[in-house]
Amino acid sequence: MTIDTTEDLFVTGLKHAYYTEQRLVDALEELEETSSSEQLQDGFAKHREETQTQIDRIEQVFEQLDAEAEAEEDPVIEGMIEAHEDFMSRDPSEEAINRFNIAAGQKAEHYEIATYGTLVPMADQLGMDDAADTLEETLREEQDELDTLSEMGEEFDYGELEA
Ligand SMILES: [Fe+2]
Numbered sequence: 001m002t003i004d005t006t007e008d009l010f011v012t013g014l015k016h017a018y019y020t021e022q023r024l025v026d027a028l029e030e031l032e033e034t035s036s037s038e039q040l041q042d043g044f045a046k047h048r049e050e051t052q053t054q055i056d057r058i059e060q061v062f063e064q065l066d067a068e069a070e071a072e073e074d075p076v077i078e079g080m081i082e083a084h085e086d087f088m089s090r091d092p093s094e095e096a097i098n099r100f101n102i103a104a105g106q107k108a109e110h111y112e113i114a115t116y117g118t119l120v121p122m123a124d125q126l127g128m129d130d131a132a133d134t135l136e137e138t139l140r141e142e143q144d145e146l147d148t149l150s151e152m153g154e155e156f157d158y159g160e161l162e163a
Pocket of ligand 1: 024054
């Protein structure tokens with residue numbers, strides 16, 4: 001399909017976001033299971049639930065477009081998942097995994113904020129006010145999650161790692 005209208009761009013972005021959120025449901029479970037910190041486990045579990053809701057929201061937007069909800073593979077999120085698998089294969093210590101997982105979460109949130117930060121103004125431009133509002137709710141959740149993770153990163157006790 002050629003992409004030359006704002007609507008094409010919007011729909012393409014929406015398909016990538018749909019794919020990313022679906023992959024993140026599993027990725028967040030992996031982050032939860034590999035973290036030994038309870039605070040981190042709870043945080044990833046909570047965001048995993050939010051991610052399910054975010055998937056529902058994207059489906060609502062497809063409906064508003066009168067289009068079938070469709071995912072299109074996003075190589076960016078695949079790369080992030082691969083980076084995590086690669087890290088885990090290097091026999092990291094528990095604390096190293098915790099710190100890596102915080103950063104992995106932060107990277108995913110930055111990416112999603114860029115995605116929704118682009119989709120919201122495009123929906124506005126297309127006169128899709130409901131879609132813009134729906135996606136803005138997700139954007140706010142991603143920003144809150146980034147703030148939470150950034151705080152955990154700042155408070156991380158490097159004394160737990162071997163010198
Ligand atoms: Fe998300």
